[in-house]
Structures are given as C-alpha cells and as structure tokens.
Amino acid sequence: MATFFGEVLPVISRAVDDEEDEDEIISERCDSFIHWSSRIQGALLHIPNKKLECNILIVAIGPAAVGFTDTCIKHGDYYLVANIFSGLKDDDRQTLTQNAPTDKTCYLYRSNEDASTFICLCNMDVAVEQCYAWVNELFSGLDTDDADVVVLNTSPTSRFTCEVPTSDMPCPFLRGLKTNKFSGVPFCPVLEQPNLVTGLAAQILTYCQAYSMKALLYQCYTKARKLVDLETMKAFTPCLESTPIRDIIRKNPEADKQLRDIAQKHEVQDTLYL
C-alpha cells in the first residue's frame, strides 16, 4: 500500500497471514504424546476400554498454578503415572526432571489413597498447535465420563478487558468458567465478555464442553512478570474450599514456606533488575 508521501508499506492483517503457498512447517516438530509408566502400561492391559477410572482431574498450567498445586494439593501421597511430551524437536535434550531448558514435559500424578484422583502439572508453555494433540493424549488414557475436571491457569492482566482500567483493579484476581455439564457455579466471578482464554486451558475446556464433561477453569490474572510470584500463587487459595478440590486435600502445614521458596526461586532467575 502506498501512503500519501509515496512510500510503499507492507500491509498486514490481524486476521490472516496471507502467504499463498503454505508449507508443512508443523511437521518438523512431533505432536504431543503421552508416555505411561511401565506399571500403568501393565495395568492398562487388563482394563477392557484401556482407560483408568478418573473421578477428579486437576490440571495446573504455568509456573504459578503448578507451584500452588504442588504445594497445597499434591503434597499428599501421589506417584507419577505418565509424562506428556510436547513439541519435541529431534535435537532436544530431555532430562525427565524438567530442569533443562529444552525439557518439554508435563507430568501426570495419581493419588495412592484414591486411585481415581489425578493431578497434571504442566510447567511449560504448550504451543498452540500442540494443544489439540496434548488434550487428546491426556484423555486417551483416562475414563473421565463422570469426572470433575479443574483447570488452573494464569494470564497477564494486560489481556483483561473491562470498563475499569486494569491499573485500578486489585491484582491478582480470579475469573472462572465452567462447562454446561458442571452443575455448580465457580466461587469467583465468571469471566466477562469480551475476554478470551487461549492456549492449553482453552483446549481442555473445549474438549470437556464438546464431550459433555464436568469442567471448571480458574484463571488468575496477574501483573507478575513471568506470571509467577507469591501473591499469584496464593490467589488460588480459595480453590481449596471449592468442589471438588476440598474433597481430596489435607492441609499442608509447610505450605507457606514452600510457596515462598518457589517464589524466591523464580525471583532469583529474574534478571531484569540485577
């Protein structure tokens, strides 16, 4: 497009990326896949529909939700049943401890006390093109027809749109969304129009809504850089009193200290104001 002064500017569209010949760039990365532990693989052989019974599934996405869930919900007796790998490239190194920068793993844990309770911790960003496969892989091994699914997610306040400037809002704050099948209501305000949730959390809720499953999303809007600090993690605390989480937790006396440690760990890595 030429401007008044004659220079030619490239025209971009927010809606479409208009390169006519699109090549299959996605195939470089492998799709998400789930790897069950050998113990579970053995158990699955004896189950007719090849799915583990699941009544409660909690999915924490992002460092703040993972930190909170790890400290306040998963501190009981849980063991690792599966890893979900996402968007691995051929030359990515994988440490299985999620400490290497190239680790692209999410973990699925199962309760030792109640075998139908699962917690999924996803500390990494799952790329949008991987989300569909990620969710299908997760639900491929779980019989979730009657399950309560809870998703905890964080997002920057700058993504939140409402009448009041977000600079005037007390942060962090929670917003909820639920599928039709879930009969209760979220304990916090429902996410207002025209706000959107994107990424993995959105894909999980989409799946649950389409297949008539009970699911709840708690989305924490925070001003924290890298979306994690002590306040952000603590913002999820009211979830502990809500269905179905209140049925499965025991109080962790060390929670405060552990949360502070996690916050500190992230603070140390933040080099903005060195």
Next chain:
Amino acid sequence: MFVPAAKNRTYNWEEYTLLVPMVSVGNVGQLTADLIISTLWMDRIGFILHDAITPAIGNNPFAHAATTACKVTTCCEVYESAATQVMAIQQRAPLVKGRVKSYVKFLSEWIKEKNFHKVVIVGSTFSHERLDYQMEGSPFRIVMTDKLRERSQDVLLNKLGWHEMESRPTVIDGDGGEQNASLTASLFIPGSGIAKPLLEAIQDMPVLLFLMFCSEGDNAQDAIDIAQQLNGWMNLIGKKEESCGSLDSKDVAQGIVDWKIPTSWKHFYGAKFDQTLFH
C-alpha cells in the same frame, strides 16, 4: 470432527442454507455471522474440533450484558435457526499454519455430506488490491458456482444488482495446464483466508462466495453492510418475524433492519486505560 451438542438428535439439513464466514481481512465474515446468529437467536447445535483451529474460549458472546450465567463458547461452533432454515459455522480463532489443507478437506467433505440447499461463504479481501476499474461503486463482489448460477443468476445480478468478481489472469503456473478452466483459477482474492480452496473443493454444490473489499480497522459497519446485503437476498429477518413475532431488543444497529449487536463487540479496541497517563 463435528460433535453434536444433543446426542440423540438426527439432523436433516437438505433444505438449509449454510453460512460459512471466513477468517479474513478485518474479520468481517465472522462479525457478519455474529450479527446474524445474535439477531436470529440461533441455537448452538454442535462443535467443530480440529487440530487446525487454535484454541480459544470465552463466555457466551450473545448473552445479555448484565447476565452472570456461564456458558462456555469454543473456537468453532455450529449454529442453527430452524425458523429461517439457516445454519452458520462460526469460527473464532485463526488456523494453524501447515494444517490448513487438512481443515479445508474436512470442512468441504462435511459440507458435501450434509448436502445443504445452498452454501454462502462470507469473506473479505484487501481493498488496496483493487484495480482502477474496481474502485468506484459497490465494494461487494460475488462468485457463483455453476449450480447456483442456474438457479439464481437473475436474482443475484439483476434484481439485487450484485457484481461478479472480475477475473484477473495470474501467472500460469508451470506448464500452463488445463486446470485454468476451473472456477477459481483466475480468482484473485488476497486476504480472504481459505475462501478460495474451500470454494474450489465444493464447487459442485450451489455456492455463493460473497466478498467485500475492506481494510483492517473498525469493521463493525462493514459487517452490518454485508448482513444487510445478505438479508436482501435471503430475507432472514422477514422469515424470523413471520415465525416468531417481531424482535425486541435495545442493542440494535439502525439500518433498514435492526441488527442485534452481540455483547462480545464491547471494547473492540481494548480496555480503558488510566486517563491521568496523558495529563
């Protein structure tokens, strides 16, 4: 994959018109679908799950602004209005690069299988790509497939006064094959998303591709204009009023007919900011 919202219902859509908005310049197609869905109070009857669509969810975009109820809306949904025999596939998120072909294949097969009475693809194309002789007059252009031409050419071109998209011979690829005889070979519609491959895939059906020349910006009025044009042909509002009585809503855009603006159109340009910033 199409997942119906009600498991036990069987559908017969052979008498229905299907609206397929394209993710295209200014999101005009989607905005038009929004207006039509909201004005006709269409029912959500199913979801489309496909790995090519990027995930996005929100609360009900068509609910009253004051409502506190929660109804999750997903990135691609199918709506139906039994009263007007219209359906719409509302896609609210862009496609993943590299999976567009598989999505077009899925969508076109689904549309063919359901054997709709007619299909209307609504999209837009960059206005700066107009040639000199396209500059003046109506910004709307149409492309008809042969089946639709047989049926409605007179109405579309003479009665409604719509213009056919002017063909623009492009560089013939490779050996200059015979495929150029096809409908879309000389169609030049940059910024229209998957309109061209989709039209190509379903060209054996009665299909109208309705395009508008426009640019990115506040495209709400463009959407109202397109809805107005389509209403002139399909008489959506008239049929709706006949079967359900008149529409009463305060959030309407004035025109020849009143379109109900969905709640999701609030804050088109982001949140309010602290005004003291610029003192």
